[in-house]
Amino acid sequence: MNKPNQLEKDILKVALAGSPNCGKTSLFNGLTGSRQHVGNYAGVTVERRSGYYTYQQQRVEVRDLPGSYSLSSFSPEEMIAQQELVDERPDVVVVVVDATALKRSLVLLAQVMQNSQRIVLCLNMSDEAKKSGQRIDLELLTKLLGFPVVETVGHRQLGIDDLKAKIAEVAVQQKVKSRLMLGERLERAIEHVADALEKTTVPEGARQWYAVKILQNDPLFVNRVLERGKPGREAVEVAEKERATIEAFTGEDVGMYVTERYYGFVDGLLREVVVQVSHIDTRILSDRIDAIVVHRVMGIPIFLGVMYAIFWLTFTVGAYPMDWIDRLFGFLSDVIIRYWPADRLKDIQSLIVDGIIGGVGGVLVFLPNIVLLFLGLAILQDSGYMSRAAFLTDRLMHRFGLHGRSFIPLVTGFGCSIPGIMATRTMENERDRLATMLVLPLMSCGARLPIWMLLIPAFFAPYLHAPMLFAIYFIGIFLAFILALILRNTVLKGEEAPFVMELPPYRLPTLRSVVSRMMMSSWLYLKKAGTMILGISIIMWALTTYPRYDMTESKIDTPATAVAQAGTGDAKQHSFRQLEHSVAGRIGKFIEPLIAPMGFDWKIGVATIGAFTAKEVFVSQLGVIYALGDPVGDSGEEETLREALAKDYSPLIGFSLMLFLLIATPCMATIAVTRKESGSWKWPALQFFGLTAIAYIISLAVFQIGTLIGF
Amino acid sequence: MNDPDTPIVQLSESLEDYMETIFELVRDNKLARIKDIAKARDVRSASVIPAMRRLSDLGLITYEKREYIDLTPEGERVARRVYARHRLLTRFFRDILGIPHEFAQKDACALEHSLSDVGMDHIVRFFEFIQSCPEGGDVISRLQTCSLVNSDKKQCTGGCAVHREDRVVNQAQMKSLRQMKPGQSCNVVRINGTGAIRQRILDMGLMPGINIYVERLSPAGDPMWIKFQGSQLSLRLKEAEMVLVVSEDT
Known part of the structure; x- marks a missing residue:
């Protein structure tokens, strides 16, 4: 050293x-x-x-x-x-x-x-x-x-x-000898153990710490020392002897004793250097705020109000810049299509417009949501309200193996899973955080709303519309809690993390720190999720584009006027054939036997694969399949799509489909963010396959039982 | 205990003793007479008088060749300080170290003059600490029984652990923090449990001897909100159960 x-x-x-x-x-x-x-x-x-x-x-x-x-x-x-x-x-x-x-x-x-x-x-x-x-x-x-x-x-x-x-x-500077004072007894014990460590390969500078740790019987360090052969074993023996002596003398375990000694040192130090010139209780205001904010009766309504404000900020205010970004990308696509040299490198054009701009644009569109959500979260965190929120909701969350801090991310998930997963960063404990992250996609996100809007009126009578929508949201929440409970008792089993949490006094957040937190999170989202999503977008594009539908070649070769005369119907017909012909279409047909027990056919299969890019893509994919163009545009067309669906499938299939879409495969951006936030592919893989398996089982059960009892 | 801002008159050993005696007499009889002082200090009246002159010159007492002596405000301050030192040392020797009363008095008299302010300050701290620490009383009583019953040091300390367990088991008024109601105060006696939760509780400074005020429970009734030593903590009832306390209200 x-x-x-x-x-x-x-x-x-x-x-x-x-x-x-x-x-x-x-x-x-x-x-x-x-x-x-x-x-x-x-x-x-x-x-x-x-x-x-x-x-x-x-x-x-x-x-x-x-x-x-x-x-x-x-x-x-x-x-x-x-x-x-x-x-x-x-x-x-x-x-x-x-x-x-x-x-x-x-x-x-x-x-x-x-x-x-x-x-x-x-x-x-x-x-x-x-x-x-x-x-x-x-x-x-x-x-x-x-x-x-x-x-x-x-x-x-x-x-x-x-x-x-x-x-x-x-x-x-020259290194100075530590002036830490922990009392004769403990210091001597540490000294003895450190001396014993001299014969091992533990570096000199770390010996003190190793000594303290093996004295405290910390398994990590005990194992490290034991790995160092005979001298290591001897050092551990010395530590055991010293531990026994201390415990016999003090009547308490070494862990407690050492912590007490630390506090002893700190107390002594503070006595010497701190002068309390006056006692101004800076917490008076903070206490008054708390008396209201976590009040027995008012606490929960205030909390819900705060949640609503965050939600409003993220999704209502965020809708405007979202729209701008959406238009910007739309404009970009238009420009490229218009000025692209006719009939040349069509595939590259399609890759840029449909693959890259469509895919990455579809993810960038969420940036305003994320920036605003993190603005809200940064304010909550910096002001100190976050720990109060955890205090208020912990009872409910804890019952399902989650943590008070899980609440805000889960609620955010109703807007979009991506900011929700990113919001789990406020959670200290890894297992709690992973459990929250993994079940978060079950919160029916904003992108799934268009799906419900399409499917519910298609299959259910008007008086059932609201209850069905409510049921879908409720089923999601219910499943999330059940799954969290299961996760915490299986994969994420372990000693419960302490909730013991500091409640810092309220502080006025400073602009600088709020903005820097916000920027940091947004930048991470752009950089990490962006690169991964770009890759997945290109793959998804390739799957739905290749191999090319042969007939199209002749069509493209015909003069533009001919295409125009053939009418939009032909173009749509072409899209349909193309999709059917593509890898995605083939996969759809290939998996048909697999999805048939849920009541699905290959068309639903293809649309579901498309939903992996982004949930709302399901709707446009179905539109393509039914050769009805973009159903979101004209209400008349949407009506036709609904009618077509109602004709092809029973309400039972509709319900089974809704369940499947709610539970299965979070979108690729969610997977990418889970990968980023969990630091390994293990968790997004579990999320992907686990949720899909559960969705399969549930939809299958619903369809089969439903059919049996005659729906 | 003494105001550091104003200088204290430096007195000789015997003068300090006189100040102490006068303070006691004035306190008990409202006034002090040469005769009483001589009696209390076990000297002849004649030898008291020069000392009184000197103290009077220093402006610490009022003495006009008459029988009655009183302390000036400044004198009272000095006397109080000397007296407090004396009393503290006596009590320290007697109550904590277990030295018999008359020896404690004598040793205190001898030591109070020669002990430096810094040394005194540290004894005061130790004294205060052991008195305010809830375990302190126990330590002292055990120490004293130990030195009475058994002079073997090892046995004495070994018995400590047993003793401690006894006390814990017998203490009927010991509760868990969980049982405390909002608005109640208590003193931490012990932290049970193991592993991460216990370590976290200790890390947050929640350890034996700490005084806790229960501020509130969450509206749902579960996490508990406590205050201690100027900071606030929330912990689940399950965790509060590990913290054994003695209620202050009972």
Whole structure:
């Protein structure tokens, strides 16, 4: 670990550690500006963020560790924060703490002091702390800790330069011996275990931390040490002996004892450096708001009001820019078709217009929804209301194995699954988050509404329209809850995640942080989902286009006037033949025996495959199949499509079809976003095949039983 | 305990003792006489007088060659401080370390003058801590029974764990946090359970000795909203069940 002068190194590695809600992210943004890279840690839903800045010709890489209250192996966030510090060994660790809740935040500092030598303590939200009458003797604190302390206000970007200067300063400093004091007994025990570790291959800098962890019997570290052969086994034995001694003396388990000692250290530190010049309770206003917002009677109505406002913002306000984007792409297609050299490279034209513009455009259309939803969510989160919402809804959600924080994403799913899945990011626990993500497509999204609008009037009497629509939504919700419960007891089984959650005081969200959150999410959506969706769009296009219907060649060769004279009927006839002839059509015919037990024929099969691009495509595909042109345009034509459907299929098939469309195969954008958000293909695959299988079983059962009892 | 802003007059050991005696007499009898002071300090009256002159010169007492002595406001401040130190040390020696009363008095007298402010401050902290800590009382009583019954240190500490379990089992008024109603306060005694949930509860600072106020329950009746040490937390009733507390209202 004896590194030469840090400035000679190419890149200085800095890690930002801190608890959730300490304002670490805004500080990270302040340090790195827009030079960030956001991804996922392999295989987990935890976001991995890193960025760069240059300070006095020194290039610095900053890693924003996941927010965690402590370094342990319990939750993925804590585990990753721990691994980043212990295994990656950054050059400098910046511990960000909430200056208004020093006591709790500083425990993490005590832990970092056990495994890192170059530390900068960053007291964030120092303005709020000062307002409450708290004064901190920075000089004394620096002296007691042995490393620099800076005060910052992350969301206003105050103190960032100071922080950069201190990071640079610490990077070249001699390592200082940790001034952590945990009391004779514990320190001696740690010392003994660390000495025993000397014979193993555990690197010197990490020995302290390994010692603490194997003392606490943390399985991850115990196994790591045991893997190191005989000296490892001996070290574990030493730890076991020390543990027994401590537990005999204190009468409590080591875990509790160690945590108590951390708090002891923090308490002592705070006693020395904090002066409460006055007691201004900055929470008075916050408490008053809470008295109303989570009130026994008013709490739920207010919550529903907030939900409605978010919904309105996302889908009603969002409808306008959506329309603009839609028109823009329509215009783009028109321009390309008009100016495309006649009869040349028709396939490329089709690829660009139908495949790329149609597919990617269909996804980009949701961008305004996403931007606005994230605007709403950022405000909820930054203001502190999000945790109140979780407090209000946890009972209901928990009953189904979900979490209070699942509620908002699920409700968002009624608009569109994509922002809903992205909204699960506010959830801390991985299993809760995955369960929410996987069942989210069951919330009947806005794109499925046109399907219900087409099918319900086609098969059911007017007095049944509203109840059927309601039933479809209800069945979706019901299934989502049941599936969540099943998931949490099977694939996502495990110790229940603690709900123990901080309720930070209300804060006025700052424009800067809200906008940056919003931009970040939107950009991710564009970049990641966009690239994947582009690929899938092209595949879907190819499936419905190739192989070309032979007859068309002669048709295209005939003069344009001839086509015009043949009338639109012929063109539609052509589309129908083309679709039938295409791979998608062949697949439709091929799977007919498979879907027949649900009452479906190949035409429905093809349309359902099309629905994978986007749910509403089902309607236009059926339109093509019935050679009736775009049914969404003219109401007269739509009427005909409905009549045609009613003639071909029974209401029972209609119902079975609706169930299938509700449950089966989320659209490709949903799959892509699930892939992105879950960090692995495993979950979208489960979502895709699992939901389709369930849909198949349910539709089949409904059709067969329905037929049996004579519907 | 002392106001750091105003300088305290530096007194010699014996003068401090006199201030202490005068303070006690004034407190008990409303006034102090040379005779009483001499008696209390076990010296001759004649030897008291020079000390009184000196204290009078320092503006700490009113003494005009007459029998009655009273403390000036400044004098009272000084005396209070000295007295508080004395009392605290006596109590520390007697109540916590278990030193018999007369020895405790004597040791306190000897130590109060020589102990530095910093040293004193730390003893005060320890004293306050052990008194405010709910487990403190137990620790002290166990320590004392231990030193009475058994001089073997190892056995003594070993018995501690057993002792603790006994106390936990016997404590009839111990409840789980779940049983507390909104508006009630309680003290945390123990955190049960294992794994992530327990660790999270501890990480959030919810540990033995902490005072909790139950603010409210969610409208659905489940998560509980608590306040402690200036922060707010919500936890499910199932988690609250792991937190054993003693109600403050009973």
